[in-house]
Amino acid sequence: MSLQLDEGQCGLTGLPFLSADNDTRVNLALLAEADGHFLLPSALPVPFSLDQLNPEVETVAPTERLTALAQSLGVTPAAVSEADTRSQGWLAGRCSLNRLTTTEPFLTALQQDGALSAADRLSLAQARLAMVGLCQADTLPGLQDLPSEGAAAPYADYLRGARAFYLADFDEADRRFATLAAQPAGWLAQTARYLLARVAINRAQVSAADEYGFYDLSRVDKAALQQAGERLDAYLAEYPQGLYADSARGLYRRVAWLMGDDGALTQQYLSRLQQSPVPFSLFDEIDNKLLAAPDKPMAAPPFILVQDLRLMRAISEWETRWQPLHSEQLATQQAEFAAAGWQAYWDYLQLAQRYYVQKDLAGVLSLTAQTPADLPAVLQFSRQVLRGMALMGLGRWPEAEQHWRQLRQGRVSEAQGKLLDLALAMTLERADQLDNLFAADSGLTDPRLREPLLRFSAAAPLLRQLAQNKQLPREQRNTALFTLLYKDLTRGHYADFLQDKLLMGPALGQEPFTFTAFGKLPRPDGYACPALDETVASLAKAANPRALNCLGDLVLQQGWDDSPLGDKPDQGELGGAPDRFAGQVQGRLSWYRQVIADTQAPAEDRSYALYRAINCFASSGYNHCGSEEIAKAERKAWFQTLKGTYGKTPWAAKQKYYW
Template sequence: MNCSPPLALQLDEGQCGLTGLPFLAADNDTRVNLALLAEADDHFLLPAQLPVPFTLEQLAPAVDEDGGTDRLAGLAQSLGVAAEPLAEAKERSDGWLAGRCSLNRLSTTEPFLTALQQDATLPATTRQTLAESRIAMVGLCQADTLPSLQDLPDEGGAAPYADYLRGARAFYLADFDEADRLFALLADQPAGWLAETARYLQARVALNRAQVSAADEYGFYDLSRVDKAALQQAWQRLDAYLAAYPQGRYADSARGLYRRVAWLLGDEAALGGQYLARLQQGSVPFSLFDEIDNKLLAAPDKPMTAPPFILVQDLRLMRAISEWETRWQPLNSDQLAAQQGVFAGAGWQPYWDYLQLAQRYYVQQDLAGVLSLTEQTPAQLPPLLQFSRQMLRGMALMGLARWPEAERHWRQLRRGGVSAAQGKLLDLALAMTLERADQLDSLFAADGGLAEPLLREPLLRYSAAAPLLRQLAQNKQLPRAQRNTALFTLLYKDLTRGHYADFLQDKRLIGPALGQEPFSFTAFGKLPRPDGYACPALDETVASLAKATNPRALNCLGDLLLQQGWDDSPLGVKPDASVLGGAPDRFAGVPQGRLSGYRQVIADQQAPAEDRSYALYRAINCFASSGYNHCGSEDIPKTERQAWFQTLKGTYGKTRWAAKQKYYW
């Protein structure tokens, strides 16, 4: 999903898909928890500038494909490939390719082109023809689109390259017998790129032959239809390749294909063991977490045998389950107790202890029990577990509204040795705690320790009281953008909550220090009114309202909101109660849309005809053309809107507003 995760300590998949926090949380995407476990073992590294919360796209390291494309283009052009067919190949390569065809991208041509470039026995024209033929195949996997390769050069040293291209073409067309025959010929060539590649591709041919009948037209697999004999052959060929080339070009890929074989065989014990071994070897690519999620952890209630996968599945089963989800139930205490022996036997007892704590917090919602279990800190806990325990303790303190203790807890953790991402999470936790405790002043104090604009903005817009906004708008130590936000919020809420005298005073804070008239409040009343309804300058309008209810002033205030496009609050929609900015708004008064002012004028039988008819006209059009109110939050019955229309057309039938109004909604 293309969205920004909410600033919250518990993430709801309905808010922005499943995202991530830098501790072992039930609400994390399973791939996030896998990545955190791998990072704890020094086999994965979270990006340095990771925001909190973060999306999966932000967690996965960026791939520099442009540099690879430029290098490949230079290689192809050095062999004589023209720019136009290369550009066409790139366009096909960037498109949607599935199944075997997903392998036929521009990047996979580089080893072949490199081998051509390094083969000094081939004439330049022969290298060019072979290179052009390979580029012409990119992104094409159908018999009616793939080049026929009938006229490839077969003389001398060119023949093996031609056989390779024909074998690749047969592979993409699922002609596995022909591909197997050609790659077998190449595997017997003298040692070199062609021989190694052919030996590797023999294993891929057997693997694809094994699964071709198992996949339907949509790519879903029926594992009961897998060709087990071909799978056994694929396993043997992988063994043979790795025996011949233990450090070969495709060694990592070949080892990874063992996992594919195990999955197609339905051997989940072998598959889990291979994943576990790979997680403990060297640097782990993020794509492995995707693979584990898809192939091993597909169903939340599938039994696991290795503690890391049990841990991830257990946390997943602690999430709040949607009311329409009936396939599984939250993890209960008995199920968790039955797993203790597995964790203890693997030396993972502290992780089982953490699962007990998490189950108490997320499933039982026993916040007092969480506090009791975290009063003492076990010695020599892994840092990830220690931090995760402390997060649950702080969240339990917040859940019990023990705000001073929660504040001390977050500040103490922040002073300890935490990662950059964990520090951002603690800043968020502290901001939410002080917001809910109505202690925003301390957050914005010079020593408050919360300088992050991303956290300050929602607090200014949704939670701050008028005195704090007034103070911050004049604080020259703050960045101009934050002072602007504070002042705009102050003025906007003054107007829409009826603090008219305050508005006139606060408006004086607009000055050179904040730029030249940065707010639209100063321009209203100076602009021509195309509808012909005259309004004085805004100060005069507001001054009238500060003294008494004034029909024209109410209409003109409504027109300010209309003219500036403020029917939808320019401050945005107030976040959910679980999100930063979702605590009760400390700014006094109830926000009113412009329909509220129009209705006051409509109810005033003594209002001048021009003002009352204009209010009727505007109120009716608040429901154009959907029938839903876009000028406020009131739900007005259609009978009342019909009465407005009849009054406008009857009592005020000679006014310009009645003439303009043809419908009601």
Template structure:
């Protein structure tokens, strides 16, 4: 049973908010479907020990194996679905999205023995003597003012009830403690009005001295606070004696750090009062020696961690974390886990050198950080001999050290064969996260040697063993990547395929699938409706935009008579809404705002089959793209070569650029004047207003654009498009 006092949530100190770091310039996260990465990417975390993971993720995986943490199982949020995420990879904030507590909050969340108002009434005060919620001090610098709260006031009132005090003194003392809830800093005149003057009993005077001590503490008068608590360290009342000894350390710690933080809360450890800090360390050690299971013991341990951080002593700080991870408290509650792990990251991992840490789990996290990509000439804090020399520190976890050696060979040395030599060949009986990481690297090594069938066999063998959160989802991604890169994409969509993640299946349809596979999925009776619609949209779009006009006309038969008007969004690669519906392919044509008349889309596709292609058809193909905002459409862009969907598409041809059509019309001596004028008008506007081509990838010199403009203004001056165009870009 946890000693009465502070829950772990209230004990983690100095936890900065989990950093919302992002992978893109617009401060948003987007999925990157790649399992093998050696650069930090907080937007794409993976459930195996990876250099590309944030250190918090790797630490959580190792603590989960030790039974001290767990990965929360959460459904995809609406935002994640709109961005196209599956469960793996996942943004860091999916694990660390709990609001983080301020530093070392003492008893802020402690459960009271009885409601505060009830205690006040039992003492003889009216219930309204308790300040209303809105009147209570609820902020402050965290490690000091936050503990001036109803929970600590209840502790004090409960002790007043238990002590042998005259009723009038008990009421005066209770009234004074309740008054302290309404602020966190008082001048001498205010304090004189708060403290009772009619307390004469020995016990009453000690309680009054305690109130003076906490008032000085909350006001930032730490020497005065220490003097009051020092006078109570041998109190005859056990609660006062223990609390005063604990508060000696807190007062001294706050004095040591009072000049070390700027207005934004950023530390400058050079400004720490090291002499005062050593006294605080001595005070906390004395408290823990006297009260190893005391009501504030866990808090004192947490504040000792703060002392070691302020001392810039990563060795002792790491040892404190190692002790904490071995305690049952560390296995409670995801909110507690997230804050403790964030504390470790902020206070230790971001600055510690591997040589300063002896705990194998913390050391493993630091080692993985050193395996991240380094530019040529950029030094590492670790080399292979140094990693090998760490072996004695991993005596209790030899498999973890072997894994680190394998990871070094794979990520740093780029020697997958040597990496495989460090990994177990047999399947594990239990697939914890370390074993899962080992097998993941085995699969990577097999694929690096082009043994795609061997890797597939391994991934499939691991599936029935994958019971930990997110393991199956990673295996699905691994299999999908394997099938794509080994030219066996059809296996993703086979009956009873283990690849079930919608985002993965839809991504491969839109980027890799050829016409036959797309038609197969359109007609599938078992595929989800969204997948069938995505396949049909991709088929019709690429038929048309890749120049397969006859196929487009034929494949229109797959379109329902009344297709959905609901836009397909994430399944087509859009983020945060947007998208296009299947009804796009029933485009009716017409004049639109430009007054250039176009046929319906089916008739347009028939016209585009002619040779040569009619100028009106080419212009109207551009109108179809323009009026429906299809320039730079997501289906036109392949992912990076290392990502899922990054191999060459099986749908032959290149996406159509409407500027190509305009150029053909401009160069066509047989084109009518309206058609040519309109092509010039649209070609010039491709560069409006930025001067960059918004209609394709062509780079047309400004001088040529100027000639287009002059031609339009002179040879086609009577057309509405010449009259409306004032500039060229």
């Protein structure tokens, strides 16, 4: 959890302010929300992922409804179920239209057409469902047995036209839909008129797409594209509120993109962004069609702003196409922002560029000392976040803490409140004020904030205090106690461990960490170890060889070579500040090496330490028992000592290799 990403992080998260580190789609969503045309989901975590910003809406499966509709036409539920199964398969491009849900208008039209016989309704419905999920000539039904006369014939022609469309036989599809569009008004005529535009679009782009779905716009059939635009005009002129009116208006964007007309495409996007509600898929589309190329000039302030923020983010070594946005380039955009009434947004870009690119934290504080009146809320909040981050960057912790607390008292959204909580938690962590964070009146109770601080930042006295605080949730007390005991052992605080172990009362459960480790353990290798308390008590007095080996065995058998607390977060993340728990972390290899270095250690203990130390490098040659890098020559010497000096021990007999 962090307020800022670095170039080493591939997946972009989202924060509820206009951040250079946000995915471009997040910043588009924030701008749309500021205009009242998009609503961030409630209960967003911070940071959040794109999936959380655009959660899949759980809808009632249409199968039940379609089954009832199909049954009214005489179709068996099994036929619907089979179509539903095929519909779940992979379908792309024009074939993605051939899913179960798209059959409902056709089936409804059959049900409502009183001129059809029951037999015709059944055969047509069965034929449509048999097509679902199929898109190849060898799998799509041939439709030869459909009625060719009477009221059923136009429906049969529609199905044959749809089959031709899926097979990219655009001449036949065009001919059949054109005939249907000329019929008297009705579902068939309206649908055919709309599909004529889709046929033209697909004809235009079929030669431009490669096998992976990437487009070469220079190969687009411009004449077919022109025809597509004219057909969309014709459909909307006749059916301005038609069944497919929204889709038809969206297809204008497809035409503009395929035509390479960025001006028209930009205006289409600007228009749609002003209509509520804006679907998240539109942000995806803008990102793919307009913002993907770093050298493409943007022609509208909202898109310039989003692209500029992207150019302020830390550039990774593999993103060589992108170059940081410099102040001179930003200055050339001011007139365009001012003309559009977006001067305040350009001012924010100046501030962001100073923070993210120039790293001028003092300049950010100077520019945010006064807050202009009547700023849009998203700018107001974003400015204040940058100010707080600048205070943190300068190490002015008391001021940063006061700043975040004041913002938390203002009117903020739920997501913004979580961001401020994260910022305050990071500030208190870095200021070594975790006691205040865990105070009863701190308000920072989110386990997502507290857990990493308990595991990676808290000092022993605080952990000891929290482990006994019955006002805390059991999970947090368990985390505090396990962390305390684990770090006592692995940092050499043996006397403290024996005292802290007394805190393991019956009130503490086993989650999320297990306390059974801190007792007597079986020794499958036959190396006798006393109970853990006796082992640690021995170490509290002196570096006892057997006790060191046994402590290493505890780590081995519990699987603690990879810390049970997890990996410490990076420096810029919550939990990434210096650990306040005193002492140097020790892996078990360091204990084995102490025994190996003790030439007066009993043969059984020193040979066992050699055996275990050699196997720390088993199979890979890399140390998985700690952080030490041991030269292969030294590992060879361990092996030779074990096989030579201690050749009669069971550990020498077991050891056949070194790595």
